[in-house]
Amino acid sequence: MxxxxxxxxxxxxxxxxxxxxxxxxxxxxxxxxxxxxxxxxxxxxxxxxxxxxxxxxxxxxxxxxxxxxxxxxxxxxxxxxxxxxxxxxxxxxxxxxxxxxxxxxxxxxxxxxxxxxxxxxxxxxxxxxxxxxxxxxxxxCNQTLCELQCAWVITAFSNTTFEGAYFRNNADGTFNLYHTTNVYFGTWTTYFIEDQLYLNMHFIDDGVVAEAFNFEWELDYTSDEFMTLTAEGQTLSIGIDCELPCFEENYTQCEIEGSEGTANFALQQYVLCFGYNYGNSANHPLEFSFYETLENAQTGSNQISSTSYNNIENPQTIYFKSLDMQTGTTTGFGSFNIEAIPCN
Known part of the structure; x- marks a missing residue:
C-alpha cells in the first residue's frame, strides 16, 4: 500500500x-x-x-x-x-x-x-x-463508521448468506460482525490509494467469514447513512442503524394483538448489545445460546429459539451463554430482560 x-x-x-x-x-x-x-x-x-x-x-x-x-x-x-x-x-x-x-x-x-x-x-x-x-x-468516514451508538446493517450483498448481519464498532477501534447468534472479531481500516478510498477488512476467522469479508474493498462513501463496497467481483451495501435496543432498561417488543403482556422476540438481535468480546480473551468467534433459567444455561439444556420466542412472564429475564466456536469451551454467562409493551 x-x-x-x-x-x-x-x-x-x-x-x-x-x-x-x-x-x-x-x-x-x-x-x-x-x-x-x-x-x-x-x-x-x-x-x-x-x-x-x-x-x-x-x-x-x-x-x-x-x-x-x-x-x-x-x-x-x-x-x-x-x-x-x-x-x-x-x-x-x-x-x-x-x-x-x-x-x-x-x-x-x-x-x-x-x-x-x-x-x-x-x-x-x-x-x-x-x-x-x-x-x-x-x-x-471513520467518525461515521465508528459511531458507538449505531451499527451498520448489510442491506445487500453478493453473498446473500450475510444479508441482515451487522457490523459494530468497539471503543478500542476494533469491529465485530454479528451474524445470527455468532460474533466475529476483527478490524477495518480506511485509506486512499491515488484517488480511490479503500476499506480493508480483516476478521479473525478461517472459514466462511474470512472468505466473504477479508478483502481490500473499494469504498464509495456517498453519505453518512449508506455506503457501497466492491472487491473481487462482489458488491456489499451497508446502511446505518441507530435504533438499537441496547440503551433501554429492557429489550422491548410490541404485544401480540389480543395477547396482553405477550410479544414475540428475536433474541439474537440483542447479541450486539452484549459488549466487545464477552468472556473471549483470544478473539475467537463466539456463539450465543438462550435459556429461561440460569441452571438451563449452565447445563446447556432446554435451549429456546433465538429467532422467535414468546415470553412467559412480563417482564422476563433471559439467560445466555457464550461458546468459543474454535475450542468449543464456554466463555461466559449473562442475562438481560425482555418486556412486551402495548403499541398503537
Whole structure:
C-alpha cells in the first residue's frame, strides 16, 4: 500500500493586498489561469463554503487578498479584493462562463505536523486541497463508521448468506460482525490509494467469514447513512442503524394483538448489545445460546429459539451463554430482560 504524508493546510497566506487604485503591474499576477467550472475552481468554492454539504473545512483562506479576472480571451479585466468567504463566493458565482481568474503566488501555509510549505502554482494549490480533502473524507468516514451508538446493517450483498448481519464498532477501534447468534472479531481500516478510498477488512476467522469479508474493498462513501463496497467481483451495501435496543432498561417488543403482556422476540438481535468480546480473551468467534433459567444455561439444556420466542412472564429475564466456536469451551454467562409493551 502506498503511504501518503498527511498534508492538511490550515492557513494560506496571500502576500499581496489589493488596493482599488493600485496599478496591476505593481501587484503582479500569474498567467496560471483558473477557468470557471474547472476542477480547481470548484475546489476553491468548497473551501470558501465549509458549512455547506459539499464544503471543505480542513483548509482555510486567510483574507484579504486580490483576485485577478480575465475575459474569454484571457485579457485582463479587473482586480477585486476579497475579505471573507462570502465575498469570495459572490465573486466566483458571478463570473461569466468564459471568464477565468488568477492568484498571486507564492502562498504559504503550515501542515498539521507544523511543517511550513510554499505553494507556487495552481497545480500545487490543487494538490494541497485534494490532500486535505482526502484526510477530511477519511476522518468523516471513520467518525461515521465508528459511531458507538449505531451499527451498520448489510442491506445487500453478493453473498446473500450475510444479508441482515451487522457490523459494530468497539471503543478500542476494533469491529465485530454479528451474524445470527455468532460474533466475529476483527478490524477495518480506511485509506486512499491515488484517488480511490479503500476499506480493508480483516476478521479473525478461517472459514466462511474470512472468505466473504477479508478483502481490500473499494469504498464509495456517498453519505453518512449508506455506503457501497466492491472487491473481487462482489458488491456489499451497508446502511446505518441507530435504533438499537441496547440503551433501554429492557429489550422491548410490541404485544401480540389480543395477547396482553405477550410479544414475540428475536433474541439474537440483542447479541450486539452484549459488549466487545464477552468472556473471549483470544478473539475467537463466539456463539450465543438462550435459556429461561440460569441452571438451563449452565447445563446447556432446554435451549429456546433465538429467532422467535414468546415470553412467559412480563417482564422476563433471559439467560445466555457464550461458546468459543474454535475450542468449543464456554466463555461466559449473562442475562438481560425482555418486556412486551402495548403499541398503537
Amino acid at each position: 502506498k503511504n501518503y504524508r498527511k498534508l492538511i493546510v490550515l492557513l494560506l497566506i496571500f502576500p499581496f493586498l489589493a488596493c482599488e487604485n493600485e496599478p496591476v503591474g505593481e501587484i503582479g499576477y500569474t498567467t496560471d489561469y483558473i477557468l470557471v467550472d474547472s476542477e480547481l475552481y470548484h475546489l476553491m468554492k468548497r473551501v470558501a463554503e465549509p458549512e455547506s454539504g459539499e464544503g471543505i473545512s480542513c483548509i482555510q483562506f486567510n483574507y484579504s487578498f486580490p483576485i485577478f479576472v480575465f475575459d474569454g480571451n484571457q485579457e485582463f479585466l479587473r482586480v477585486e479584493g476579497v475579505n471573507n468567504n462570502e465575498e469570495f463566493i459572490f465573486l466566483l458565482e458571478n463570473l461569466e462562463e468564459d471568464e477565468s481568474i488568477s492568484l498571486s503566488y507564492p502562498m504559504s501555509g503550515t501542515t498539521t505536523s507544523g511543517e511550513w510549505i510554499e505553494i507556487n502554482t495552481n497545480s500545487e494549490l490543487k494538490e494541497a486541497i485534494e490532500n486535505c480533502l482526502k484526510e477530511e473524507i477519511i476522518s468523516n
